[in-house]
Amino acid sequence: LPEDRQQPDVFEALCKLHERKDGDSVVYLDAWPFSVPLVIICSPTLAAQACSQEHDLCKSPMLQSFFNPLAGGENLFTMNGPEWKRSRALFNPGFSGNYILQQTSHIIDEAEIYVEILREHARKGDIFSLDDVTCWYLMDVIGSVTLDSRLHSQRRYNPLATALRRQIRWHVLESEKWLRWNPARPFVQWYSSYEMDSYIGNELDKRYAEWTQDEASTRSIIHLALQGYMAHQKDKARPTRLDQAFKKRATIQIRLFLFAGHDSTSSTICYCFYLLESHPEVLAKLRAEHDAVLGSNIEETASNLREQPTLLNQIPYTTAVIKEALRLFPPASAMRGGDPSVQLKDDRGNLYPTDGMNMWILHSALQHHPDYWPEPLSFIPERWLVGPGDPLYPVKGGWRPFEHGPRNCLGQTLAMQDVKITLALTVRYKQRL
Numbered sequence: 459l460p461e462d463r464q465q466p467d468v469f470e471a472l473c474k475l476h477e478r479k480d481g482d483s484v485v486y487l488d489a490w491p492f493s494v495p496l497v498i499i500c501s502p503t504l505a506a507q508a509c510s511q512e513h514d515l516c517k518s519p520m521l522q523s524f525f526n527p528l529a530g531g532e533n534l535f536t537m538n539g540p541e542w543k544r545s546r547a548l549f550n551p552g553f554s555g556n557y558i559l560q561q562t563s564h565i566i567d568e569a570e571i572y573v574e575i576l577r578e579h580a581r582k583g584d585i586f587s588l589d590d591v592t593c594w595y596l597m598d599v600i601g602s603v604t605l606d607s608r609l610h611s612q613r614r615y616n617p618l619a620t621a622l623r624r625q626i627r628w629h630v631l632e633s634e635k636w637l638r639w640n641p642a643r644p645f646v647q648w649y650s651s652y653e654m655d656s657y658i659g660n661e662l663d664k665r666y667a668e669w670t671q672d673e674a675s676t677r678s679i680i681h682l683a684l685q686g687y688m689a690h691q692k693d694k695a696r697p698t699r700l701d702q703a704f705k706k707r708a709t710i711q712i713r714l715f716l717f718a719g720h721d722s723t724s725s726t727i728c729y730c731f732y733l734l735e736s737h738p739e740v741l742a743k744l745r746a747e748h749d750a751v752l753g754s755n756i757e758e759t760a761s762n763l764r765e766q767p768t769l770l771n772q773i774p775y776t777t778a779v780i781k782e783a784l785r786l787f788p789p790a791s792a793m794r795g796g797d798p799s800v801q802l803k804d805d806r807g808n809l810y811p812t813d814g815m816n817m818w819i820l821h822s823a824l825q826h827h828p829d830y831w832p833e834p835l836s837f838i839p840e841r842w843l844v845g846p847g848d849p850l851y852p853v854k855g856g857w858r859p860f861e862h863g864p865r866n867c868l869g870q871t872l873a874m875q876d877v878k879i880t881l882a883l884t885v886r887y888k889q890r891l
């Protein structure tokens with residue numbers, strides 16, 4: 459494989475080479491001393507069991523060393539047990555479908571700036587990194603929806619967004635391995651963390667002050683979380699300053715939302731553009747749907763959506779395009795720790811032990827597997843619109859870019875909504891202007 463392929467591609471290739479013919483697609487890999495042994499799962503049946511409520515398997519401790527420096531501590535992604543349940547319950551209402559629909563206007567505010575920036579590039583005809591521009595855009599969306607704070611990082615320097623992007627660069631080290639040995643690394647990481655915590659802490663203090671003026675305010679996800687938290691504290695006297703325990707927990711989760719949400723949604727938008735550009739017949743259908751549902755004048759789309767956000771629930775072809783992009787280019791995967799009492803079982807009755815291992819549900823391998831998908835590598839949005847009985851009808855549990863089960867993606871509705879809005883505001887521009 460070429461050197462710059464993503465890590466999961468290597469494992470997908472490995473799975474293809476080594477899968478057994480008399481059972482489901484699973485590979486056991488002992489990568490000692492780099493990791494505990496892995497069970498790489500590329501089968502819908504086994505993935506569903508590994509992520510099920512029934513087994514309730516823990517998030518692997520291996521994830522902590524990756525996620526915790528970015529989030530600043532134990533976070534929703536890595537926590538387990540009652541602590542995770544409490545935090546998830548606090549943030550669930552803010553990420554519900556209805557609530558995210560109410561955030562449409564905030565998302566459009568940021569999307570309009572993104573569209574302006576893309577059009578400026580189109581006018582100049584220059585070469586630029588679409589992923590970079592889109593990542594800043596998503597930082598602004600997530601800052602606005604979760605923290606009720608407009609970061610404006612698309613247009614100017616913002617300490618929070620810049621510190622997080624710097625933290626990722628010095629932590630992930632995919633393309634710049636030399637950074638690992640740079641003696642300044644611990645200082646840069648400490649300072650970026652400090653900058654993020656100070657910025658979010660200040661914003662949280664402001665939200666608390668606003669909230670004490672108007673307790674019914676539900677303007678952003680953080681307001682809802684604050685409301686939920688304070689409802690549990692109602693027997694105690696109202697503190698004049700924001701409760702420090704809440705502040706610490708909320709800061710970590712906001713850092714996680716920014717990290718987990720910006721890059722994944724950005725890559726989905728970029729791949730949608732790539733696939734639409736290379737499939738003009740799909741692009742034509744998408745434009746026709748937008749003309750019919752969102753109004754034929756693209757300049758009025760934003761105001762139409764602000765007035766009627768539910769229009770976003772009436773564009774099935776757009777949803778199919780995004781689902782197909784996420785099938786071909788899933789930005790994430792899932793991991794669970796094994797357990798001595800849990801053996802996975804495929805449809806032929808083969809048993810797969812998990813004790814002492816980490817299960818890696820490899821979304822790319824599963825979503826490209828020819829046993830589950832006709833024409834697995836072709837971009838066919840129609841497979842999401844046909845009924846049962848059609849050869850294209852997707853296999854149950856085969857599509858899992860956001861995972862399923864109790865640990866599924868908290869931000870999936872926000873991500874889908876944001877990609878829909880972005881496509882609605884961009885794909886009908888036809889020429890350089």
Ligand code: HEM
Pocket residue numbers: 534535536546600714715716718719720722723726788789790791792793794858859860861864865866867868869870872873
């Ligand atoms: C296209 C965009 C996205 C994709 C493909 C994606 C994918 C995923 C996946 C696969 C998981 C589960 C991982 C596992 O089971 O180990 C997950 C969890 C999570 N995601 Fe996303 N995500 C996206 C966007 C977002 C956004 C926008 C946010 C928040 C703003 C977000 C926040 C989270 C959180 C907090 C969790 C942990 C949930 C828990 O364990 O309770 N994600 N995501």
